[in-house]
Amino acid sequence: MIKTCGFLVSLAAGTLSAGIATANDAAVEGKLTFDRWCQGCHADSHFAPGTIYLRSVREPEFAVIENNQNLSRELVAEVVRRGRGGMPSFRRTEISKQELEALIDYLTRWSEVEEQGSK
Amino acid sequence: MAKLEQNSVSQKQIDTAFKEFKSIVGDQWASSLHEDKESYNDPYNPGQEFEFVSGGFVAPESVPEVQEIVRVANRLGIPLWPLSTGKNLAYGGAAPRVPGTVMLDLKRMNRILEVDEELAYAVVEPGVSFFDLHQYFKDNNLKLWMSVPGPGWGSIVGNGLERGAGYGYYSDHFASSRGLEVVLPNGELLRTGMGALPGSNAWHLFNYGYGPHVEGIFTQSNYGIVTRMGRDLLPEPEFYMSCEINCPRESDLEAVVTALRPFKIDETIRNSLTIMNLELIASFMSVRSQWYDGNGPIPEEILKVMQEKLNLGRWNAAFALYGSEIKVGDAWNRIQNAVKHISGVELHARTYQPGDEILHPRDQSQAGIPSLSEFSLVNWRGAGGHIDFSPIGPLRGKDAKIMNDLVRSLNYEYGFDHLGGFYCDARSFRCINTLVFRKDDPEEMAKVRKLFSRLVSEFAKLGYGEYRTHLAYMDQVASTFNYNDNAMLRFQDLLKSAIDPKGIIAPGKSGVWGNKDMGGVQ
Secondary structure, eight states: OOEEEEEEHHHHHHHHHHHHHHHSOHHHHHHHHIIIIIHHHHSSSTTOHHHHHHHHHSOHHHHSGGGOTTOOHHHHHHHHHHOBTTBOOOOTTTSOHHHHHHHHHHHTHHHHHHHHHHO | OOOOOSOOOOHHHHHHHHHHHHHHHOGGGEEOOHHHHHTSSOTTOSSOTTTTOOSOEEOOSSHHHHHHHHHHHHHHTOOEEEESSSOOTTTTTTOOSSTTOEEEEOTTOOEEEEEETTTTEEEEOTTOBHHHHHHHHHHTTOOEEOOOOSBTTSBHHHHHHTTOBOSSSSOBTTTTEEEEEEEOTTSOEEEOGGGGSTTOSOTTTSSOOSSSOOGGGGSSSSSOEEEEEEEEOEEOOSEEEEEEEEEOSGGGHHHHHHHHHHHHHTTSSOSOEEEEEHHHHHHHHOOGGGTOOSSSSOOHHHHHHHHHHHTOOSEEEEEEEEEOHHHHHHHHHHHHHHHTTSTTOEEEEEEEOTTOOOOSHHHHHHTTOOBOGGGGGGGTTSSEEEEEEOBEEESOHHHHHHHHHHHHHHHHHTTOOOEEEEEEOSSEEEEEEEEEEETTOHHHHHHHHHHHHHHHHHHHHTTOOBSSOOGGGHHHHHHHOOHHHHHHHHHHHHHHHHHOTTOOBSTTGGGOOOSGGGTOOO
């Protein structure tokens, strides 16, 4: 028998993210947030609702948001907190301010790469 | 007296309340800022975006904090709307019935309190989602399957309290829940069933306790705040078969319901047998404009194209068989024999054993793997809004036909596609019809409002009532359950008056308001 008591979901996720973040950068925590909250709808899959919809209205390179190199920080923050189209909004109790910042870092990581490349 | 349609608490009381709420939960977890008020809305409301806007939120992380908040609210007369994860989508989302109600957001109460592999059950707080519990099983290599609904981000507790259904072995989620902990409107803590016995060894195992059974009154209700619930789980079966029966014609509905009913009654099919129409399944994997971009319902000739391209029937039954390979094989043989008289019927089965990877979304959901794949339906018409009309009927072919014909013809009359399906229990079904509309089209939303209201009244005339409904229709649906001069609603209002005389918890939930001064019927 396995019997477990007192497991705290957010603490476990936090421990995991902290462990990886020290070895990498803040965007890694953003990837964890993405996997937990966004991937279900925005994965590169024929069963992901957000991707199916974006494929129907945008060019292919914009449909999988994890690979979209044109997302701005403002747009990600706005869509997460206010929702858009069929996507509902996400509250502070779901995605904290810190997690949202990390998510934005992750989804806009391309701009950093671009800046480094141009130096 | 008119119902309390707008929270009438003074600003001074509200300011005092938030000051006290912050002292309980910390500054960051209580707020009446505009942006926070608007974050508790119904993203799919057929009407103004903030028609049901909140008055701010307070988010406790423990039972004692909930109790303190409720005592403050009671003293100051501040109505609270409890929510678990706020994903009651198609029925109002996170939003309150009365605008201005303060949201009691329980998302931070996200502990998995207990998982018992031997007796196969879990005990969770309201903030735990289906995704969370599944991840926990994976992390701890637990061979347990839960029943999950379409979208997996909902709360296990919240979905159970709304008496939702899922796709797993224990698909009636409240029927497979037992043992509640409840904060009453006066702040007192109650444990139900065997949990009322201090040190009970069977709190979450036995359906009842001693004396009157009260768990049901905390579902779809405003009599208390549930902070803990037990849920049955299925030990991973040695063999699992995911089955589909696709019937080619619209007129096949009656035959397939009749043929499969015996297997639900004798529990050969133990999970939720679903019988979905072509349009509903198409909405899980495509958008409408891929098929047709005109106004009005999709024409018959286009439906035929969709059917062929998607390799579906006009009616598509799906269910699972669990157990030994011999038992499952025998059941599938008997079921195949029972439907083979339906001309052109197609049967599909996929089998799995422990360790096999399960990739098909339907097969995942029947194996307790949550996803969001069905959520695609919100995008069917673009700028997606949706609301569910969900009447209950007897598990008979003729009733399925009557209900389907009526809802389809009314949808068509108002110019909408009909996305519908039957979620079958042993002797009844939930006839779920999703009205999908464009949120950026006020005219279309006005039509949805009229259509929905008409559906409620027309179905009630025929003896079919809803099992659950959107905020905007709670009063109307409650008014159809009016046997003997509203005896049920009068009793529910009487209970509300006794348990929550100030109407603090979720005013108006399910059409229950309390005494006449609060808008009740008695």
